Amino acid sequence: MIELIKQRKPSYLMFLAGWAxxxxxxxxxxxxxxxxxxxxxxxxxxxxKYELTxxxxxxxxxxxxVVGFHHASKWQPRLQFGQPTxxxxxKVTGKVAxxxxxxxxxxxxxxxxxxxxxxxxxxxxxxxxxxxxxxGEVVTxxxxxxxxxGIFQIMADDHHELRIMADTNADGxxxxxxxxxxxxxxxxxxxxxxxxxxxxxxxxxFNVQIHAEDAHNNFVNGTYFSTPVPTYNGKVTIIDESxxxxxxxxxxxxxxxxxPVRVSKPGPHWLKVSDGASGDAGGSGEGGGxxxxxxxxxxxxxxxxxxxxxxxxxxxxxxxxHGHTKGSDGLGESQEQYFWYAQxxxxxxxxxxxxxxxxxxxxxxxxxxxxxxxxxxxxxxxAEASLKGGHVNVYFRGDTAALLPNKWNLMNHVTFINAxxxxxxxxxxxxxxxxxxxxxxxYPFSFWNDTVERFVEVYSMHGTNEYPGNARPMAQAxxxxxxxxxxxxxxxxxxxxxxxxxxxxxxxxxxxxxxxPTGLVAFRAKELTRDAIYDAWRNYQVYATSVERIYLxxxxxxxxxxxxxxxxxxxxxxxxxxxxxxxxxAELLRNNMVIRTDTTTNGTVTVDFQDTPxxxxxYYYLRVSQANGERAWSTxxxxxxxxxxxAPPAAAKAPRSAKKRARSS
Numbered sequence: 001m002i003e004l005i006k007q008r009k010p011s012y013l014m015f016l017a018g019w020a021x022x023x024x025x026x027x028x029x030x031x032x033x034x035x036x037x038x039x040x041x042x043x044x045x046x047x048x049k050y051e052l053t054x055x056x057x058x059x060x061x062x063x064x065x066v067v068g069f070h071h072a073s074k075w076q077p078r079l080q081f082g083q084p085t086x087x088x089x090x091k092v093t094g095k096v097a098x099x100x101x102x103x104x105x106x107x108x109x110x111x112x113x114x115x116x117x118x119x120x121x122x123x124x125x126x127x128x129x130x131x132x133x134x135x136g137e138v139v140t141x142x143x144x145x146x147x148x149x150g151i152f153q154i155m156a157d158d159h160h161e162l163r164i165m166a167d168t169n170a171d172g173x174x175x176x177x178x179x180x181x182x183x184x185x186x187x188x189x190x191x192x193x194x195x196x197x198x199x200x201x202x203x204x205x206f207n208v209q210i211h212a213e214d215a216h217n218n219f220v221n222g223t224y225f226s227t228p229v230p231t232y233n234g235k236v237t238i239i240d241e242s243x244x245x246x247x248x249x250x251x252x253x254x255x256x257x258x259x260p261v262r263v264s265k266p267g268p269h270w271l272k273v274s275d276g277a278s279g280d281a282g283g284s285g286e287g288g289g290x291x292x293x294x295x296x297x298x299x300x301x302x303x304x305x306x307x308x309x310x311x312x313x314x315x316x317x318x319x320x321x322h323g324h325t326k327g328s329d330g331l332g333e334s335q336e337q338y339f340w341y342a343q344x345x346x347x348x349x350x351x352x353x354x355x356x357x358x359x360x361x362x363x364x365x366x367x368x369x370x371x372x373x374x375x376x377x378x379x380x381x382x383a384e385a386s387l388k389g390g391h392v393n394v395y396f397r398g399d400t401a402a403l404l405p406n407k408w409n410l411m412n413h414v415t416f417i418n419a420x421x422x423x424x425x426x427x428x429x430x431x432x433x434x435x436x437x438x439x440x441x442x443y444p445f446s447f448w449n450d451t452v453e454r455f456v457e458v459y460s461m462h463g464t465n466e467y468p469g470n471a472r473p474m475a476q477a478x479x480x481x482x483x484x485x486x487x488x489x490x491x492x493x494x495x496x497x498x499x500x501x502x503x504x505x506x507x508x509x510x511x512x513x514x515x516x517p518t519g520l521v522a523f524r525a526k527e528l529t530r531d532a533i534y535d536a537w538r539n540y541q542v543y544a545t546s547v548e549r550i551y552l553x554x555x556x557x558x559x560x561x562x563x564x565x566x567x568x569x570x571x572x573x574x575x576x577x578x579x580x581x582x583x584x585x586a587e588l589l590r591n592n593m594v595i596r597t598d599t600t601t602n603g604t605v606t607v608d609f610q611d612t613p614x615x616x617x618x619y620y621y622l623r624v625s626q627a628n629g630e631r632a633w634s635t636x637x638x639x640x641x642x643x644x645x646x647a648p649p650a651a652a653k654a655p656r657s658a659k660k661r662a663r664s665s
Contacts, residue, residue, distance in 0.1 A: 028168040029055020029135075034180035039227040040153070040160075042187050043216050045087065047150035048143040050164060052177065059133040062170035065092060065100070067141060068120025068163040072324075072331050072504035074513055075151045079104045079124065079143065087149030091142045092126035094133060100126040112165075113175040119329055120163040123174070127167075154216035155505045155513045156186045157331045158224045183225050187214035189232040189255065192300030193510075194273045195347040198316035198522070198551055202307045205260040209347040210236065210273055210300070212255035217512050219345040221255040224337055231255045232298070234275050241270045256344065263307050268551075268578040268604050271302040303549035304578035304603065314560075317523045317533065318549055319350035320508040321382060322393060322433065322460060322500035327363065328355035328384075332506020335360065335367035343377045346509030350378035350523065350533050353508075354393050358383045358403055369399045374529045389413040389441020390432055393457070394420060397427040397534050413441040421451040429538055431495065433457035433502060436465040436477040436484050445488040454537065458485050458544050458633050459499035461514020466633065467592075471625075472516050472546075486592045489619055489636065496537065496562060497621070497635045499544035510547070517547040517630075524560060543634045550632040551578035554622045561621075561635040566642050570610040575622055575634075577605045583627035590620050613639050 035049040052065055059065070069075055077088050081102040084091070092100045103125050109118045126141070133139065141164075144150025159181045165174040189212040200206045212220040212232035222229040231254045238247040238261060246261040250273075263269055275298045324330030325338050332338055335353055342351035353364055361383075368379040382395040385408060392413075394404065405411070405419035420428055430452050432444035444456065458465050463474035467486045481487045488495065499519025503511030511518040524541040525532040536542065540562025543552050554561045554575040565571075577586045582603035588596040590613065598605045618641075622634040 028057040028166065028175065030166050030168070030177045031055070032164040032178035032180070034182065037182065039182050040184045042156045042184055042214060042218050043152055043154045044187065045144065045150040045152045047145050048141075048162065050141040050162075050180070052139045052141065052164060052166070054133045054135055054137045054139065056135045057168055058135055059128055059166060059168055060170050061128050061130065061132055063133070064125050064127040064167040064174075065139050065141065066126070066165040066167065066174045067124040067143070068117065068165055068174070069122040070161070070163075070331065071119055071121055072329065072513065073153055073157075073160070074155060075153050077151065079151070084145075085148050088144050088151050089148065090124055090144075092124075092139060094139045095137050096131045099128060099130045101129045102126055107174075111172060111174055113173045117163065117165065117174065117176055120165075123165075153184055154218075155184065155331070155507070156214075156216075156218040157184045157505065158226070159333055160184050160331070183227040185225055185227050185229045186218040186220040187216065188230045189213065189220050189298060190215040192236065192273050192275075192298050194238075194271060194300050194302040195549075196269075196271060196302045196305045198303070198305050198318070198549060199312050200263065200305060200307050201311045202264065202266050202309055203262055204311075205262045207258050207260050208238065208271065208302060210250070210252060210257045210259070211345060211347075212252065212298075217510055218507075219255065219341070221345065223254075223340070223344075224333065234298075236273050236275050236298075238271055238273050240272075246271065266307045266309050269302075269305055269307055270603065272299065273301075274299040301580075304551050304580055306551060306576075306578060314524050314526055315528070316551070317349035317378075317525060317528055318509075319348050319352070319378075319521050319523060319533075320346075320500050320503075320511075320518065321350075321352035321380060321395065321498065321521060322354050322384070322457065323503040323506070323508045323511065324355050324384075325353065325506050327360035328357065330355070330504035330506055335364050336370065338506050338508060339367055339371040339379060341506060342508040343371065345507070348377075348509045349528055350380065351508050352380035352382040352395055354382040354384045354395075356384045356386060357409065361403065365400050372399065372530060376528070378528055378530050378533050380530065380534065385409075385416065387411070387413055387416055387441070387443075389439040389443040390435055390437070392417075392430050392432050394428055394430045394452075395534075395537070396424070397531070399530070401428075413443045414447050417447065417449045417453065421449050425451065426538065428452050429454040429534075431455035431457060431498075433460060433500075434462045434465065434474060436463075436468075436474050438478045438480075438483075445482060445491045445493050448491075448493045450494070453495065454540070455496040455498050455542065456485055456488060457500060457502075457519075458497050459519045459546050459631070460502035461511060461516050461518060462502060463516060466623075471629070471631070475515065485633075489592060492617075494540070494564065494638060495635075496540035496542040497544050497633050498542050499546060499633070520545045520547065520549065522549070522552070540635045543632065545632040546630045548580035548626070548630045550580055550624055550626070550630070551576070552622065552624070552632055552634055553577075554634045554637070556620060556637045556639060559637065561637055564638040564640070566640045568642060569612045571613065571639055572608070573611050573620070574608050575605075576607075577622075577624050577632075579603050579624065579626050580630065581626035581628040585625050587623045587625070588620060589623060591615065591618055613641065616641050
């Protein structure tokens, strides 16, 4: 928000006035201030009250007073104007009674005098209907009430705002007046989240990260908030799945702790954490102090992981590569705050920020450089390109990169992909997301440039793009199989399969501000460096999950997912799955048909068997569906049969339509 203010009115006085709820330099002389609340607690209804003082120009009949909500915010319940004794009732009053006609609507870019205000396109519009508003007149805007209920949002966000605007000339153009700011702080701690590496070595110490979350999965931590947060400060105990104690008296400070532990036997593990019956008890209360009294009521579990007798050559590293800040169309203050959240709050191994159109590119490159810690945390430079036919994300090998091709936003899909390939070569990689929608462009699979197109984002907060009718579908998804992952495989495209958030709440790794929970991508690499992660991505050494760090190990003839094999019959198939939810099914698909299903209630599936591929060109991939609704998808393994010796080349066989392939989920 600070950056937005500087862009609009580069004044330190304005920054101070924003926090005071005032507008020192408003359009047409209008000023506005926020009377209440001083802060909001995530998930708890609040009543809002603003005052707008009309400037010297006045506001004529047909003009309006406007309150805009950011398009990434999720305020509930829906605003209403007719029932004052119900929640979310909106009332606007001035000198003259009943002088406003009210509506709440989603408006387009042409409704705003300045383009940057278009992000606040869900608007309360109070149109002056009887008598013009005169200079000095005070207009009061009330949203909800303490008695009958206000509005709430479950996402924590510092420096949030409802933007105050006015149509001063009755021309339908909303002009900025003020941006009073307030914190939406996390609620009190509801549970603990624990993150462990996906692979460890028996008897060797490894760090587990613990942090406190509220009931809406916000990190309960005071960093970046001006309002005191009800942080958890207590001591916890960590045990393994056999109730063996691994650590006691672990101190959590400001909702976070890191502690080394070790396990004594190989195989799958799930750890548990809970607060104890003794220790220092903090205070409590929303909007100040601490919470967490060590009374045994807080608990959490780790992600699943596997212990090896010897340190494995390749490790699994977790990331979120798709998200947005206020630099383009998201919430969150800065690029630095975004990467901080990924590393500190979600304990990701890597992260990429993909603000639209390389907005604030110098600041993004600086943050990518600043937060990169080889062996600890990897940052990748990225951006989202919104094209006419669909959206693609572009990522770069280095921590600096030139701007995308000139006038890229005017290019069609094919021209843009080829231009990026020509400009950056293998130092850029890209792929489509949220692609199961109608388009007149050859997007995503009718055209494919292997130089740069290296992945598809099968899942994000918008939904799943595996096949028509899949679980958690995108809104208004097309039913043409060619626009889904399985259609891309039928078309002969080769790609890594990833998931990420596409979050707009600046909560990478655990974004819950969309239609569905966040997605994650797992990388298989020898070390945690930028080059190793980038190379793993380019070489399809990745897999996708929704929210949870499900463990996958999938290979054919000893070659891991992403491999392309030419081999005779039969092939040796191996996979191991360790679920976060111990009840799940693992489905192996060959050429988009499920050929094997294994179910379990003990958290693990391990399979070794031989299979004979039926076609000259084949592909296999793994899909995991947990009982709690979360899923995982492997990258395919492609298996081609060698041509018969001394035989003429066989005529190409048309792939079977994806419509005819059996699917189960």
